Amino acid sequence: MASWLAAPIAALVWVGASSATIGQWAPRFFFPTLAVVGAGLLSVAFVRSLARFARRSRGGGRVRVIGVLVNAVATLFLVVLPLTRVLGVVTTPGGGAPRIIAGFGDWLGGEGYPRLSPHRGIDIAGRIGADVLAAAEGRVSVARDSRDLCGLIVVIVHDPHDYRTVYCHVSAISVTPGEAVRRGQRIGAVGTTGQRAWPGYEHVHLELQRGRDSRDVEDPVQRIVGCFDGTTRYPADRLVLTYPVRC
Numbered sequence: 001m002a003s004w005l006a007a008p009i010a011a012l013v014w015v016g017a018s019s020a021t022i023g024q025w026a027p028r029f030f031f032p033t034l035a036v037v038g039a040g041l042l043s044v045a046f047v048r049s050l051a052r053f054a055r056r057s058r059g060g061g062r063v064r065v066i067g068v069l070v071n072a073v074a075t076l077f078l079v080v081l082p083l084t085r086v087l088g089v090v091t092t093p094g095g096g097a098p099r100i101i102a103g104f105g106d107w108l109g110g111e112g113y114p115r116l117s118p119h120r121g122i123d124i125a126g127r128i129g130a131d132v133l134a135a136a137e138g139r140v141s142v143a144r145d146s147r148d149l150c151g152l153i154v155v156i157v158h159d160p161h162d163y164r165t166v167y168c169h170v171s172a173i174s175v176t177p178g179e180a181v182r183r184g185q186r187i188g189a190v191g192t193t194g195q196r197a198w199p200g201y202e203h204v205h206l207e208l209q210r211g212r213d214s215r216d217v218e219d220p221v222q223r224i225v226g227c228f229d230g231t232t233r234y235p236a237d238r239l240v241l242t243y244p245v246r247c
Contacts, residue, residue, distance in 0.1 A: 006045060009038035010078055017113065020149050023196040032198045035111075039079045046071040077114050085112030089200050097227065098243050099125040101203050104219035110201045120217050121166065121207030126190035126245040128171065128202050133228055134181045135165050135206065135220070135241040143173045143187075150205070151194025154187050161239040165220070168205035169194050183242060184228035190245065204244050 016023050016031040023031070049071045053064075085101075085108075092099050101110040102123040109115050110123045126132070134156055141164070142155035150168035154175060157164050171191020175181060190204055197203055208220040225240045227247035234240055 082112035149195040166207035
C-alpha cells in the first residue's frame with residue numbers, strides 16, 4: 001500500500017515542479033509537504049520489501065529481487081538525494097561567497113530531484129526580497145514576465161564580448177529594456193516566480209549565453225571572480241562576472 005501511494009504523490013510533485021502555472025497556483029508548502037509524505041511512504045515500502053526479501057531467502061522460498069531493486073532506486077532518487085540537499089542547506093555555514101544550490105550541467109534540481117535535462121546555469125541562494133545585482137556592466141535587452149519556468153526574467157547583453165547573462169525567478173524588476181546598467185547595480189529582487197523554489201531553496205538562476213543562440217551556454221562559475229566590490233577595478237578586455245547577490 002505504501003508504495004502504491006508513494007507513486008502518485010511523486011507524480012504530483014514532479015508535475016508541480018514542471019509547471020509554472022501549477023507551482024504558482026498551489027499553496028507554497030503544498031508540494032514540499034507532499035514530498036515529505038511521499039518520502040516517508042517510500043521509505044516504509046523499501047524497508048518492507050527488504051524484510052520480505054530476507055524472510056523468503058531464509059525460508060528457501062521464491063525470491064523476487066525486482067521489487068527490492070525498484071524500491072531501492074526510487075528511494076535513492078526520491079528520498080536519499082533530496083535529503084542530501086536538505087542537509088546541505090542546514091549545515092552550510094553563513095558568510096563568505098553565496099551558496100550555489102544547483103550547478104551548471106547538474107541532472108538534479110535545487111531540491112535534489114532528478115531533472116529531465118542538464119541545468120543550463122547555476123542557482124545561487126538568496127533571501128526573498130534581497131537585491132539581484134548585475135553580474136557585469138551591459139545593456140538590458142529583456143525585462144518582463146516570461147510566463148514560463150523562468151518567471152520574471154532580466155537579460156543583459158555584454159558588448160563587445162558577445163555574451164548575455166540571464167536572471168530568472170526574480171520577484172520584482174527594477175530596470176527596463178534598452179537601459180545601460182553598471183556591474184553591481186540592482187536589477188531586481190530575489191523571488192520565487194516561474195518554477196517556484198521550495199522554502200529554504202530560494203535562489204537566483206544565473207545563465208550565461210554566447211552569441212545569439214540561446215542554446216549556446218557555458219558555466220558562469222568559470223568567469224565569476226567573487227562578490228561585487230565597488231572599489232575593485234575589473235578587467236575590460238574580457239568578460240568577468242561577480243555574484244548576482246550580495247555576500
